[in-house]
Amino acid sequence: MPESGKLANHMISKNVESGAPLAHWSKQTSASSRSREDLLLSFFTCLDRNHVRYCVLHSWDEIPQQLSSDLDIAVHPEDYQGLLFVFRLLKSKGYSLVQVINYYVESYCFRFLWFEGPTINSLAIDVIFKHQRGALLAPSVKLLLFSRRRHDMFWVPALEEEFTYLLARRIWKATAPARHQRRLKFLVERLGRPTAEKLAGKVLLGAVKIRIVNACESGRLNPLLAKGRRRAWQTSLVRNPLRLTADLLSDFIRLVRRWSHPTGLFISVMGPDGTVKNRLIEHLVQAVGPAFDRHKLFHWPFKLWRANTTREQARSLLVGLRRHGWAPGRLLAHFVEYWLGYWVVIRPVLARSGLVVFDGYFNEVLTDPERYPYEDTSWLARMLRRLIPQPDLMLVLDATEGGVLSRKPEMSSGETDGQRKSRATCGDRRPSVRVVNSTGSFSQLSAEATTIVIEHLWQRFERQHGPPGAFRAANKGRT
Template sequence: MDAETYLPEATSGALAAAVAGTQDPGGIPGYSELLNILFAVFEEHSVRYCVLHSWQSFAQEKLNLLDIVLHPRDLADLPNVVHSLRKHGCLPLRRADSAARSYCIELPYFQDGVLSFVRVNFICDLRVEGVEVETLLAGRLRRSDFWVSSPANEFRYLLARYGLAATIPGNLERQLKLLVEELGPPQAESIAEEVFGSKPQQDFIDSCLKGCAAEALLRLGKQTRWNRLGRNLARLVRRVLWQSLTPLRYWFHPPGLFLVILGPDGAGKSTIAQRVGETFGSLFRGYRMFHCRPFVLRRIKEAHRPLGRPHQQPARGACLSMGFLLGFLLDCWLGYVLLTKILLVRSGLVIFDRYLHDVLVDPARYRYGGPRWLALLFCRLAPPSDSLFLVLDADEEVMLCRKRDLPRNELRRQRKAYHEFTVAFPRAVLVDSSDNIEQNSANAFRAILEHLSQRSEFCPLPG
């Protein structure tokens, strides 16, 4: 199936039709609706672009990467594009790509109850790779309601892009085979000579036609790599310097997410935490889960000791309670400096099933008998300052059916206290968990995506 049969013809109502498409429980568009919205928003803002490769596979498979070349003069319109995507139900997540002078966003979509992501890489400078953006845009072709590069420019880009790479994507060989067949060996050989600066050996074109060009492309790129990079040495040096500053920038502004999940017994915290880790772990560089605190001050073998029935144990005295709370806060800080901060700097996802703030709502669980103002003060001091709190809430009957650890009156009191917590803490979000696991997960996913989208910033990259 080609692109013409996959996407409808461009009309003034294309965007409205896309938004009216079927959406999953979290209110997030499906894969086809997402692409329709993306391309319609480009047209809405008159952005000059073209999809560089793999657009032929839109109907057959769900791609996780879209390389889109963007005219440098339209770069200033990207904030408006992102704003329009949010307005029409998408939740773009901003991410800088250090591999090229580009801007990257992650676009989430729901398909068959599964949350996935498409990484859209907006490229506005390919001079290090030896390709001019204006050249790619000049020969673009219209396919239904989106623009694509011409076969010659697509072949030129793939050779330039992956001739410098250390690895080759699995679907690249098939794409090169199709392009050489469409262009013909003479024109394909001429383009390869233009990209690499020397006439390639005949076995490279033959390898493309056989669908096994990866090894030949890597070998050809290695032979001409230094010549190509030398022509853009100054730009390459600026890029390397910018990349060397990345760890320092990330230390002060970690790209990872510190997530705390709170709620009464039976709200579904453990299940939601596991679902969040499995789903968002691919968006981040893995995830790690903790219970209550990092346990830096306890031996590792004690870290997973069950709490039993803490509500049946008497509260500590005021002095012991304040000492316990101080140790709790110290453990959070040591764990943050020695463990979780490093994970966040490395773009990791940190998930806590309960945290220090849980003492405010359920002091009996921690046998805390000290003053509430001290607990509130310590919670304000707990790291990090930009953590996200998901407060799960469900009907009392639903939670009592799941767990009967709490009496009804205590459960009612905790629900009210957690509601007050979401009002007092601006980064706390109340999430309904009364339904089935799929719907509850979708509600939690939506809250996380909205937080990530809101914290995304559009920052200029070095020229």
């Protein structure tokens, strides 16, 4: 490692140990000048200014101009607070952290969204604080950072640690893209076969390490990776069974937390007919979808076990049941369907970091009495609504009477006014209910709704992780 790199590491460590004040970033960035390149430049600058010890793990040749996938970095486990402060600085520049996914032990994916002119852009930053995932005995983060070296405006690991980390990563993935195979081949040539075999021996036992190095040298690595992953479990079990057991237990706890504290988002969009709900829902999925692993759309009625039931068929059935005095029974059936539907269908999507968008929701029985004639049992509907898990965010679209009638001339003035008033109070003024004016252009509506969702996700991150310095405490023992 160059002497300048060692000196820089020493100076940064001394600054952190002495409790030097963190540097602030007050420069504002307009939406038109935001970009991935600007985000990466700002990120690396803030990390250095705030003494966060890190290194980019791979694929850095074209950074910050180009980034082939997510940005993968290692951060010193003692620098949680500094990293959290950097995220707040990025937020002040318009780059909002909207998602934090704990995908393995001490490994997190931080996803950002921002307005880039009239469009939304995204970037994911994967951060490891401990070591490589799974059973693989990859180099620890502290080792990666101890021998790191400077590359342009950011830090990268030494060649030895880069080879070990990248090999362990590709073995765990059981596949290697062409660019990683080329890099591993280059590293074997630079390090020499004896050193490469010794480093591969940290991950694999026996003759497999020799065959893996041969495959790296020839550029034909993929056929051996699946076998290498099986052998990696044997290596970990033989060399450090206690650590393997602890990691598997921590990962089980992580999976339980994913269910009890899901990282997905449940949105309900409500509004009178003629407020371009369907178009807005499609826009939200496209705009904020990159922050989630999957998405799923639902419409009222839920149709958990009535896949072919349309809204008009449901309305006709409700009117018939009302004539026979069966409206309370039908209302209870809707309640059971929604309660089960949430826990059986919606919750698993949220636990897997999914986006759920619902056109309407159970609240429709209170806001549209013409279509769902439950006014005689509205007290029961209000009581049942409180027992059903509610969306994380409810967007209530509102338009002037003239605006709605211009889109839906078949509706009466009284019907339009009644729906608007009912929806204005459908959420009992909960903070999660936001009223959005849909009278203007669709671009104005979509921008306002998207901003509300992004701000909601940022505020959720703030609530979960508290004030600066609380991130590590909030996640301690929750790996």
